[in-house]
Amino acid sequence: MSLKFEPRREIPKSLVYGTPLLAIALTILSGYLLFMFLGLNPGSTLYIFLVSPLETQFGLAELAVKAGPLILIATGLAIGFRANVWNIGAEGQLTIGAIFGAGVALAFWGDEGFWILPLMFVAGALGGMLWAAIPAFLKTRFEVSEILTSLMLTYVATLVLSILVHGPWRDPEGFNFPQSRLFTEAAILPIVLEGTRLHAGAFVALFAAVAAWVLLTHTVTGFQVKVVGQAPMAARFAGFSQKGTVWFSLLLAGALAGLAGMIEVAGPIGQLTPQLTPGYGFTAIIVAFLGRLNPLGIILAGLVMAISYIGGENAQVYAQLPQAATGVFQGMLLFYLLASDFLVRYRIRFQSARHQAAKPRREVAAT
Secondary structure (H helix, E strand, O other), X not given: OEEEEEEOOOOXXXXXXXXXXXXXXXXXXXXXXXXXXXXOOHHHHHHXXXXXXXXXXXXXXXXXXXXXXXXXXXHHHHHHHHOOOOOOOHHHHHHHHHHHHHHHHHHOOOOOOOOHHHHHHHHHHHHHHHHHHHHHHHHHHHOOOHHHHHHHHHHHHHHHHHHHHHOOOOOOOOOOOOOOOOOOHHHOOOEOOOOOOOEOHHHHHHHHHHHHHHHHHHOHHHHHHHHHHHOHHHHXXXXXXXXXXXXXXXXXXXXXXXXXXXXXXXXXXXXXXXXXXXXXXXXXXXHHHHOOOOHHHHHHHHHHHHHHHHHHHHHHHHOOOOHHHHHHHHHHHHHHHHHHHHHHHEEEEEEOHHHHHHHHHHHHHHO
């Protein structure tokens, strides 16, 4: 008996949308074994990890707060991935967007103008676009891989942030801590549910995801993005610009990541600090693929990943789960997701030794 892998000519939609569920199930099973190996009660730890965030109104609000930036970033990345533009540096674009948004808040610190918050939105998106324009230029002008340039720029952005909060933007009344002044009320996103941290930025993410779905399914630009990604030769024959698609994909992803960064500093953080997120820019890659590069699927995937963040924090407090185990849990989800994609592309067949031996004889008889 042997295994044989055959490329699928047609991929069933049930398989495309069923494999993320398979990946989640395998991740939960592996998590059960991991928690048992760590000496914890696997059943109660999984309950704390996956169910406890959904039990209270505060937990549900936190879920939306965490899912918002993931959905926003993943939506931009998914459009690029559909066009074969592999932007891995969303974390850097998020950081620069946060810096630009915070720059507006600090420049008008003490003012209470209603225009400050909208200006921060524009600045955040512009910052992310400018940072994403660097790999777009290097890709279209010199054929430099956007994977490397966007990733390396992430570390440059982190250093820029560190220089600012340790130097010129450090709070003069902050007892030498590396952080900026607290933003004034005009630069803080309004809370939409009293008693929680749920702010208006979460709804921006929902709007962006729905708008991206409309873009991909009902516009010529969305059709162009998909054709360039799936059939580059056909796209050239149709007159679609590959370089234009690279620029469009990277700038859009940069703008959405920059918005996510600005929303983080104007929402739950309220100031500029050296550590803005627990790695939303990288986790959004998992969210994009878990949502099958579909903006509506990304909304659900963002909520799933947000549960892993909040559940991981709960498990650290109530079950003494090591912090690294949360990262392992998320990593397993990405691993199983990519592994299950193999089943999407290839069909597995079992062949007996007798069948293999008979095949050459049939071929000889035919000749």
